[in-house]
Amino acid sequence: MAISKEEVQHVAHLARLEFSEEDLERFTRELSGILEYMAKLSEVDTSGVEPTYNALRLENRFREDQVRPSFPPEEILSNAPEREGSSFVVPRVIRS
Amino acid sequence: MEHRSLLEWRESLRRREISAQELVEYYLERIRRLDPQIKAYLTVCEEEARRQAREADRRLSAGEELPLLGVPLAIKDNICTRGVRTTCASRILENFVPPYDATVIERLKAAGAILLGKTNLDEFAMGSSTENSAFFPTRNPWDIERVPGGSSGGSAAAVAADLCAGALGSDTGGSIRQPASFCGVVGFKPTYGRVSRYGLVAFASSLDQIGPLTRTVADTALLLQVIGGPDERDTTSWPEPQPDYLAELEKPLSSLRLGIPKEAFGEGLSPEVRRVLEEALREAEKLGHEIREVSLPHLEYALPAYYIIAPAEASSNLARYDGVKYGFRAPGRDLIDMYKKTRSQGFGAEVKRRIMLGTYALSAGYYEAFYRKASQVRTLIIRDFEEAFRQADLILMPASPTPAFRLGEKTDDPLKMYLSDIYTIPVNMAGLPGLSLPVGFTENRLPVNLQVIGPQLADALVLAFGRALEAALTLDLKPPLE
Known part of the structure; x- marks a missing residue:
């Protein structure tokens, strides 16, 4: 199962990644090879088989909603690449 | 010492x-x-x-x-x-x-x-x-x-x-x-x-x-x-x-x-590794345990299924690395450009490969063929083990x-x-x-x-x-x- 360069570019955008022309060629080739190998799965008859998303088949677990201390803002902000006061700074999203 | x-x-x-x-x-x-x-x-x-x-x-x-x-x-x-x-x-x-x-x-x-x-x-x-x-x-x-x-x-x-x-x-x-x-x-x-x-x-x-x-x-x-x-x-x-x-x-x-799964001792196993393992099995027998053959018929499908499921989960888990809350940030023209430059410069080739694979497997039009299919194969692998454990205490x-x-x-x-x-x-x-x-x-x-x-x-x-x-x-x- 081959994947086109355009598809790779589209998936890269969805994943918020970008590639140079050279890397794009390489990724297209590699992903096509890997997907070809994945196509092996179509040999398996899975009609009527329930999918598994968690091997322990755990159910949701609930607890009382309680107020507990959380991290001090200073600790959480200490790893921010850019901050101002008690806020994370990001590039402008809305034009003035 | x-x-x-x-x-x-x-x-x-x-x-x-x-x-x-x-x-x-x-x-x-x-x-x-x-x-x-x-x-x-x-x-x-x-x-x-x-x-x-x-x-x-x-x-x-x-x-x-x-x-x-x-x-x-x-x-x-x-x-x-x-x-x-x-x-x-x-x-x-x-x-x-x-x-x-x-x-x-x-x-x-x-x-x-x-x-x-x-x-x-x-x-x-x-x-x-x-x-x-x-x-x-x-x-x-x-x-x-x-x-x-x-x-x-x-x-x-x-x-x-x-x-x-x-x-x-x-x-x-x-x-x-x-x-x-x-x-x-x-x-x-x-x-x-x-x-x-x-x-x-x-x-x-x-x-x-x-x-x-x-x-x-x-x-x-x-x-x-x-x-x-x-x-x-x-x-x-x-x-x-x-x-x-x-x-x-x-x-x-x-x-x-x-239980010894016959599928795991076939093609793909290096002869040297096989020799060492067979000696170990003889040792286990000497300890009074019984060796018997079992089967894991879907073993060969575990790898392709894994390389859909694991990257799919990874693509979602690694979405948090966006240059905002922690970690490396590369400058960008706007927010999306900052995300892309940060992630493209911050992640290595294998991580990007898996994010790409996972994003693809979860994207519209491919979800059923890849992610759902792999998760169904996962069920079959679990059933194989359940069956094998009816015949053996350990594999x-x-x-x-x-x-x-x-x-x-x-x-x-x-x-x-x-x-x-x-x-x-x-x-x-x-x-x-x-x-x-x-x-x-x-x-x-x-x-x-x-x-x-x-x-x-x-x-x-x-x-x-x-x-x-x-x-x-x-x-x-x-x-x-x-």
């Missing part, structure tokens, strides 16, 4: 034959001398380890008997340690200092353990050789031209070279068991949910599990006792309390039915198809690298406990491990059998380093 087990050190510490400070200095000296070659550590916590050792000595003098008091351990660098850099061997987290401890770290500290340092890994635990580390590859102590396996290659090499008393790793598709085999140490992936994942940097949440790498099975039992058990901060942690693993090891073992198979390979041997072909985990991946898919146990050597004296697999929550039985086989084999597991 080299290559003593964790339990032996604990005994010596309790008897005051050695102080925690002396023990820490012993390891720091070895790290200074040997790690420039091996490169197992990303961070060595020299001053902090010394401080903890002084504290441990005070408590030992006061007669305290905590399970790990004064024992120096190494931790894979994708497990969060408060105040100690946790990089996941990625540029994107190069300077990340977690404001909290993972549950396993909290429990180790409460048990008196000393944090010696953080070990190298394939970036975000994605790889089988530790060559995907953004910083440097780790070398195999048995042959420094070879890889230690991965992704917990730093932890495995540190244990093998006696650069720590024991270590923690994480295992999503074999990342504890395969490097344990390459380095000739004991590695254990517990039943999914046995150990809390809180504070383990997420790769594929339905498969990830933390576990020990140690010199002996008893050491693994001791570490698991401390780190395992229910945790309300991880809703997938198993709610029942754990058995007393060390006590279980002491009980006499009845005769077991040992034995290779931990890796080959012994340690050379650096650079598989870096050009991702699929070739993925095949390294062919025998370990099915165990994560089914959430089973899997022990990687040293059982012998190739002619070139490279270690070979056997994988011992049990039904869900049969961790104690797996360890008890491993302990018995280990005692029968009496291998010399000291690599020729000095």
Whole structure:
């Protein structure tokens, strides 16, 4: 199962990644090879088989909603690449 | 005094034959001398380890008997340690200092353990050789031209070279068991949910599990006792309390039915590994256990299914690295451009490859054909194991198809690298406990491990059998380093 360069570019955008022309060629080739190998799965008859998303088949677990201390803002902000006061700074999203 | 087990050190510490400070200095000296070659550590916590050792000595003098008091351990660098850099061997987290401890770290500290340092890994635990580390590859102590396996290659090499008393790793598709085999140490992936994942940097949440790498099975039992058990901060942690693993090891073992899946000993297994494993099976028979053939008909589909499920979960988990809250940020024209530049410069090639694969498998039009199909195949793999466990108490198979390979041997072909985990991946898919146990050597004296697999929550039985086989084999597991 081959994947086109355009598809790779589209998936890269969805994943918020970008590639140079050279890397794009390489990724297209590699992903096509890997997907070809994945196509092996179509040999398996899975009609009527329930999918598994968690091997322990755990159910949701609930607890009382309680107020507990959380991290001090200073600790959480200490790893921010850019901050101002008690806020994370990001590039402008809305034009003035 | 080299290559003593964790339990032996604990005994010596309790008897005051050695102080925690002396023990820490012993390891720091070895790290200074040997790690420039091996490169197992990303961070060595020299001053902090010394401080903890002084504290441990005070408590030992006061007669305290905590399970790990004064024992120096190494931790894979994708497990969060408060105040100690946790990089996941990625540029994107190069300077990340977690404001909290993972549950396993909290429990180790409460048990008196000393944090010696953080070990190298394939970036975000994605790889089988530790060559995907953004910083440097780790070398195999048995042959420094070879890889230690991965992704917990730093932890495995540190244990093998006696650069720590024991270590923690994480295992999503074999990342504890395969490097344990390459380095000739004991590695254990517990039943999914046995150990809390809180504070383990997420790769594929339905498969990830933390576990020990140690010199002996008893050491693994001791570490698991401390780190395992229910945790309300991880809703997938198993709610029942754990058995007393060390006590279980002491009980006499009845005769077991040992299942050998015929599919796991066919094509793809190196003849040398097969020879060593067959000898180990004969040894197991001599111990009074019965060997019988079983079948895992969907074994060959585990790898392709895994390489859809794990990247799919990873693409979602790694969406959080966006240059805003923590980690590396590259400047961009606008927000989206900043995201793209940050992630493209911050992640290495294998991580990007898996994010791409996962995003593709989850994208509109492909979800049914890939992600759902793979999750159905996962059900079939679980059923195969259920059927096999009706005929056998434990399943034995290779931990890796080959012994340690050379650096650079598989870096050009991702699929070739993925095949390294062919025998370990099915165990994560089914959430089973899997022990990687040293059982012998190739002619070139490279270690070979056997994988011992049990039904869900049969961790104690797996360890008890491993302990018995280990005692029968009496291998010399000291690599020729000095």
